[in-house]
Amino acid sequence: MRPPRTPGTPDTDLIVVGGGPAGCAAARMAASVGMRSVLVEPEALCRTLHRIPALDNVLGGHTSGPGLAGTIAAELRSTELCRLALGRYATEVRAHDDRVTVTLYTGLRLTAPHTVVATGTGPRRPRDVPWITAPVGPALPALWQADATEAEGRTLLVLGGDRPLGTFLRAHPATGTRLLAAYPEADDYKTEEIRHDPRVVLLPVRHLTLHPPAARLLDRSGGHRTVTADAVFLNLGNTPAAPPGDLVRDASGHCPPAAQHPRVLVAGDLRSACFQRVMTAFGSGTEAALRAYYSARDLPDENTP
Template sequence: MAATPANTPHTTDTDVDLIVIGGGPAGCAAALTAAGVGMRSVLVEQDDVLCRNLHRIPALNNVLGGHSNGPDLADSIAKDLARTPLCHLELGRRATQIRAFDHHVAITLDTDVRLTAPHAVLATGVGPLQPRDVPWITAPPELTLPPLWQEPINAEGRTLLVLGGDRPIGTFLRAHPDTDTQLLVAYPANDDYKVDEIRDDPRVTLLPVQHVTMHPTQGPTVTADMESRDGQRKTVSADAAFLSLGSAPTAPPGDLARDTAGYCPPSDQHPRIVVAGDLRSARFQRIMTAIGSGSEAALRAYYVTR
């Protein structure tokens, strides 16, 4: 047999009916639904645990099953998936390319292993935007800020500057109902409708802006110059700065159809690639819609094969 050329992925016979890329609620739902109809799957997740982002959500009020926080829901999903022998987990592995052919899909991993199956469900979700990703913020190129929702923070008695008015701010406030944290929320016109749920919270000061210029961090505080919608300018200081700018798709390169924002509309994809979860559109980024779309994706692959 001829030697494999350098840098050529090694194809592994996975002997599965479905490859699922992404181990969040949508990907896990796809694998569980596939198992429920007798399909064998392999689930590839770049983190070392399933549903990593759920562990960062301290309060839930919009999911079925009585789960009031993200970690409990994540543990429940992981236990459900562990009970099925029809799904093999590849944790800590990242898909680096997806290719679609007439009769199969090939997924290359960061280990240079290539997995093949008749269909693939793509549910890699989205990641947080940074100040450099939006036109209404000017910031030092090296500035990287944490999302308000991503990690537990010491918020008691502090003033936090929040860039963007995305809805996780409401989640943060519900999760810390008794904290005396003050949030200075600077947001563009496109976020006007998103701040309605926090408008009456006394801990929130809304700052509708045209533009924000972040200063380089010096000392224990952060400062920013703000231009309001009517052209007035002022400088704001806070103990720390966090993001609530929204998210951007994190799909791997390859045979995927993307819209101008980078999302992957399901109707535009190759017949052997089914897109699920937040990767479909910015409009349906909810846990319950992700779970439903993951289940639907697996069933679509199931019925096509039959």
């Protein structure tokens, strides 16, 4: 039996901020080595997986995001050493010499020897990118929100070449929807998987001026043209969603793990734009929890001098 908690005793062994694949993997691994954790998540566990109708790069036989999310949530809810704090979000993460303090929006402060921050990313809007000029008005929906049945036989203007383009097409292989994908040079490599799909018209641009449902394009050669669609959807990628406090950010807003305080471990999409995949999220969350375990017991890991 653990001794009773005193004012100087941490609330738990590990605080996990973020309940996506990386955060859930961290909490599950922590429990497997006997560490207690508190997982803080403002919405549902693995909520972003529900936006991925088709999966083709995860182990375990899951082919849809909602199916995988359900499996992860059920397993974590049965993990006795993990306490779920759902419907709550962190407003600050502070690292000290002997512990980390995570402050919740209610003002409650949680303490632990280490924290894993896996808050992922949030969607970019037209105002966040320099290559789009758009009127102020109602927020445009993201491509993952497009209803395939309603979109059947229609033409959709998609702003940005991010990977949900491929996800939409894989999830609906027989759809008659036509996608006009306008994207900047930085997205060129992202469009490779759908470049030869006859349902997609690629529109590489320097700039786009939006007047829904039409857009005025300045193409890479300096020419202008206007395109019209039945609806407009966003596909601009994501921006890091790190909580305020002592996290160290790079120029893009991501939080490189090696730059953080030793008691703050970063996992999942928050680390870098280069490794934003479900499988890499699982691995990074698991690794972060093990690093906390080794550190708490003064055990060396492979990167310890």
